[in-house]
Amino acid sequence: MKITTVEAIPYAIPYRKPLRFASGEVSVAEHVLVRVHTDEGVVGVADAPPRPFTYGETQASIVAAVRDLFAPQVVGTRLLEREVVAARLARTVGNPAAKSAVDMAIWDALGRTLDTSVTDLLGGYTDRMRVSHMLGFDEPAAMVAEAERIRDTHGITTFKVKVGRHPYRLDTAVVRALREGLGADIELYVDGNRGWTASEAARALHEMADLDLLFAEELCPADDVLGRRWLVDQCSVPFIADESAVTPADVTRELLAGAATAVSIKTARSGFTQSQRVHHLAEGLGVEVVMGNQIDGQLGTVATVAFGAAYKLTAARAGELSNFLDMSDDLLTEPLEIHGGHLAVRPGPGLGVEIDEAKLARYRTDH
Known part of the structure; x- marks a missing residue:
């Protein structure tokens, strides 16, 4: 139940119509898919949506924070050590979406490992x-x-x-x-x-x-x-x-x-x-x-x-x-x-979802 790898994959999917509001406008979902791998072959997933006009994060900053700051701090921890992970992530100021995606991917991986839903x-x-x-x-x-x-x-x-x-x-x-x-x-x-x-x-x-x-x-x-x-x-x-x-x-x-x-x-x-x-x-x-x-x-x-x-x-x-x-x-x-x-709530362990790898390959922007 130990974490071996943490991935941060940027992708972009257009909206059919933009959502407009007082602090900005969103016309493309430029998000980051975070995947946590364990030594038992389980993979937990979560999504990080950057909102630079609210929290200061961008797609590039989330990728960098997860890859360069957070992954080295959580690799080697057990899925049950969520408080250890939270304390280590808290050393870095801000970056709420990046931290949250790592946390949720760990919960998803834990649920999949225990064959229990996150809910x-x-x-x-x-x-x-x-x-x-x-x-x-x-x-x-x-x-x-x-x-x-x-x-x-x-x-x-x-x-x-x-x-x-x-x-x-x-x-x-x-x-x-x-x-x-x-x-x-x-x-x-x-x-x-x-x-x-x-x-x-x-x-x-x-x-x-x-x-x-x-x-x-x-x-x-x-x-x-x-x-x-x-x-x-x-x-x-x-x-x-x-x-x-x-x-x-x-x-x-x-x-x-x-x-x-x-x-x-x-x-x-x-x-x-x-x-x-x-x-x-x-x-x-x-x-x-x-x-x-x-x-x-x-x-x-x-x-x-x-x-x-x-x-x-x-x-x-x-x-x-x-x-x-x-x-x-x-x-x-x-x-x-x-x-x-x-x-x-989706049935099944963890969050109950699977990623369509063909769609991820189509929309990812780091190739």
Whole structure:
């Protein structure tokens, strides 16, 4: 059960249409496939999606961090020594996606070795999650049309609406159009990706007070310490910390400072080991959790639902699990399918997935 090799393979798959939001735009999934090999011939896999406009990582930096920094520190450790691995990775500052992919690939390899799913290793609460869908920037009519298509095709009834452009002339109009077009039974929440000021966010929330929002997420800059606390005091719905709460220490600070009242967990930035810590903090402090999306492909989505289904708290709300639908292709041998608004944990040991080697050869960019 010892780790013998760690691979970092860059690849690129275009999206059918770009996802636009306040902190950037993504039109190609330029991700890194991380594979952990063991002395028993088991291979664990995970995906690392770089988000340079949020965490400072690029595809090239993830490859370099995994290959040059992390692989030498984890080769020779046993799959069960996850805390040893976490401590060694923590010596390097930042690099959340690179660290998380190494961590999750180790968990996948452990599950395959023990013939047990990662969900069962983590907690085994349920075997599926409700799905929410992120709606990127567009005109109101186009966003309503997309939401209707997603609802009618996949049974999804929860939507996260990207805001952060003009709060009064456009963003609030989009959310109002979605509520009027989709009806009262649809769950809506907004995510500003730090695009508004605190005062703009307060005014926008006031204008949307009659729209029955589920949450508000990262509406103003993460470093606006006083503005965020003031905004939360004005907010009538749970305020989700996302980019401001990458590590367990960040989560503790944001919640205890009154700068947030809920937390987004993204396995792409905190793996399974650190995500456990965030979950336990949230559970202990009595705050809600949403399983977030780092514009993941199918492999990243599998990891998110594997973790989210493991616990009662993370399974209570719809997870952001559907944006892989916008990718033109993927690496899995058996594509994911959303049925009745739910995504099931993949059966089988570990994460329950296999990589299509022909597709990996086609899309990898290191040849």
